[in-house]
Amino acid sequence: MNNQIYVFVALGILALLFLLSGLARLFRKAGPHEALIVYGFRGTRVVKGRGTMIFPMVENCRGLSLELMSFDVAPKQDLYTRQGVAVTVEAVAQIKVKSDPESILTASEQFLTKSPDEREALIRLVMEGHLRGIIGQLTVEEIVKQPEMVGDRMRSTCADDMTKMGLEVISFTIKEVRDKNEYITNMGRPDIARIKRDADVATAEADRDTAIKRAQAARESAIAKANADQERVLAETLSQTKQAEATRDLEIKKAQYQETVKKQQAQADKAYEIQANVMQQQVRAEEVTIHQIEKEHEVKVQEAEIMRRDRELTATVLKAAEFERQRIETLALAEKQRLTIEAEGQAASIRMQGEAEADIIFKKGEAEAKAMNVKAAAYQEFNQAAIVDKLITGMPEIVKALAAPLANVDKITVISTGNGDTAGLNKITGDLTKMAAQVPALFETLSGMPFSELFAKVRTIGDKAPKPKSE
Numbered sequence: 001m002n003n004q005i006y007v008f009v010a011l012g013i014l015a016l017l018f019l020l021s022g023l024a025r026l027f028r029k030a031g032p033h034e035a036l037i038v039y040g041f042r043g044t045r046v047v048k049g050r051g052t053m054i055f056p057m058v059e060n061c062r063g064l065s066l067e068l069m070s071f072d073v074a075p076k077q078d079l080y081t082r083q084g085v086a087v088t089v090e091a092v093a094q095i096k097v098k099s100d101p102e103s104i105l106t107a108s109e110q111f112l113t114k115s116p117d118e119r120e121a122l123i124r125l126v127m128e129g130h131l132r133g134i135i136g137q138l139t140v141e142e143i144v145k146q147p148e149m150v151g152d153r154m155r156s157t158c159a160d161d162m163t164k165m166g167l168e169v170i171s172f173t174i175k176e177v178r179d180k181n182e183y184i185t186n187m188g189r190p191d192i193a194r195i196k197r198d199a200d201v202a203t204a205e206a207d208r209d210t211a212i213k214r215a216q217a218a219r220e221s222a223i224a225k226a227n228a229d230q231e232r233v234l235a236e237t238l239s240q241t242k243q244a245e246a247t248r249d250l251e252i253k254k255a256q257y258q259e260t261v262k263k264q265q266a267q268a269d270k271a272y273e274i275q276a277n278v279m280q281q282q283v284r285a286e287e288v289t290i291h292q293i294e295k296e297h298e299v300k301v302q303e304a305e306i307m308r309r310d311r312e313l314t315a316t317v318l319k320a321a322e323f324e325r326q327r328i329e330t331l332a333l334a335e336k337q338r339l340t341i342e343a344e345g346q347a348a349s350i351r352m353q354g355e356a357e358a359d360i361i362f363k364k365g366e367a368e369a370k371a372m373n374v375k376a377a378a379y380q381e382f383n384q385a386a387i388v389d390k391l392i393t394g395m396p397e398i399v400k401a402l403a404a405p406l407a408n409v410d411k412i413t414v415i416s417t418g419n420g421d422t423a424g425l426n427k428i429t430g431d432l433t434k435m436a437a438q439v440p441a442l443f444e445t446l447s448g449m450p451f452s453e454l455f456a457k458v459r460t461i462g463d464k465a466p467k468p469k470s471e
Contacts, residue, residue: 011129017021024455026054026055026056027054028047028051028052028054029050029064032049033066033067034063034067035063035064036052037061037064037104037105037108038059038061039059041055046101046104047105048066064097068095068096069094070093070094071093071123072090072093073091073131074078074088074089075128078180079132079135080135081135081136081139081140081143083140084178085140085179085181086179087135087143087177087179087184088175088176088177088178089131089135089143089177090156091131091173091175092172093127093169094170094172094176095170096168097167097168098163098166100227102166103163105166106165106166107165107166107167108166110122123165127158127172130157130158132163133157138150140187143174150172151171151172151174154172155169168181182271192399259274264341266339266340266343269339270335270336273332273335274332274336277328281325282420284325295423438453
């Protein structure tokens with residue numbers, strides 16, 4: 001009995017597994033990159049991004065890829081532009097099935113039974129046809145310089161046809177444009193020449209600006225150097241002036257210091273001598289006191305004899321000490337006066353020397369000033385007669401200077417080719433006579449009046465001149 005139960009349970013489990021396996025085969029799922037087209041007794045529907053149950057025998061499904069399709073669009077025949085230039089264009093198109101159910105159904109109607117190669121061939125034919133029409137409306141320059149514009153026009157032109165097939169153009173990019181007649185190559189030559197010309201002009205202008213800036217920099221450097229030299233010279237002059245002033249002040253201070261030092265040294269020496277004399281006197285006084293005490297002790301021993309000898313010694317020793325003290329004081333006073341006189345004499349000598357030098361400098365300047373005043377007064381009294389006198393006395397020197405070149409001539413060779421006074425040695429002497437005859441004209445130019453008038457005024461000036469007083 002138990003065995004039968006186990007068998008029934010095992011059979012039930014197997015049946016359940018078969019049922020689940022069958023249901024799993026009937027359930028179809030659509031990935032994010034595809035759409036399931038389910039068709040059958042419930043009609044045609046689109047399943048995208050989810051799963052659905054497909055009943056066998058009454059329903060069926062086909063998968064349609066929603067992935068991006070990329071393929072080359074490169075017509076084998078030449079495409080002619082609006083200018084009639086044959087060009088070869090290579091482009092890349094990115095196309096996919098639209099994501100809405102209507103477009104998916106439309107694309108399934110067009111391409112569900114075709115292979116990927118057949119589908120791309122159909123799309124390429126449509127794209128090449130539209131590309132041929134667009135190229136025929138543009139110039140070579142527009143195609144080469146504005147490839148984005150060509151791509152935009154392709155997307156807008158193909159949009160209707162692609163929509164009818166349930167597709168959309170994601171991008172259209174021109175990869176290359178060529179022509180057999182080198183039109184594109186020649187098209188860039190004017191720009192190349194213009195760019196080269198602009199580069200040459202820019203280089204020339206840059207060289208010019210560089211030369212100008214270098215010249216300006218050199219000029220500014222020269223000016224700065226000149227200013228620096230001027231400032232350096234001025235600084236050196238000021239420094240030398242300061243050094244001279246400092247040297248002068250130092251010498252004055254040295255002289256003052258030496259004078260002060262000598263005075264203080266003299267005073268110190270004198271004070272030392274005085275103090276030495278005082279100490280010596282004190283020592284002598286102490287010696288006398290000691291001697292007196294000794295004598296007093298002796299007096300006590302021999303009173304009578306001591307009294308007599310004390311009077312004698314007192315008279316003799318005190319007088320000698322007084323005399324010695326007076327002599328020492330006299331010598332000290334004399335030495336003090338001598339040192340004082342010497343110090344005052346040295347100070348007076350230094351002061352007199354400085355005053356003498358200052359007096360010499362002052363008298364020299366005063367003499368130069370008087371000489372300048374006398375010369376100025378003489379120039380003011382330098383009348384026309386004196387000027388005439390200077391001119392006349394200087395005439396021999398001028399004639400001598402005119403003849404000086406001939407004096408330096410060692411030898412003269414005369415080659416006469418003419419006649420009369422204009423040839424030979426007569427030509428030389430004639431030229432000298434003419435040169436000497438021009439001297440009065442020179443003096444007339446310098447004095448501002450004719451030579452005859454100058455001599456006429458000499459007499460007048462002499463008459464007006466003051467007569468010397470007879471002694």
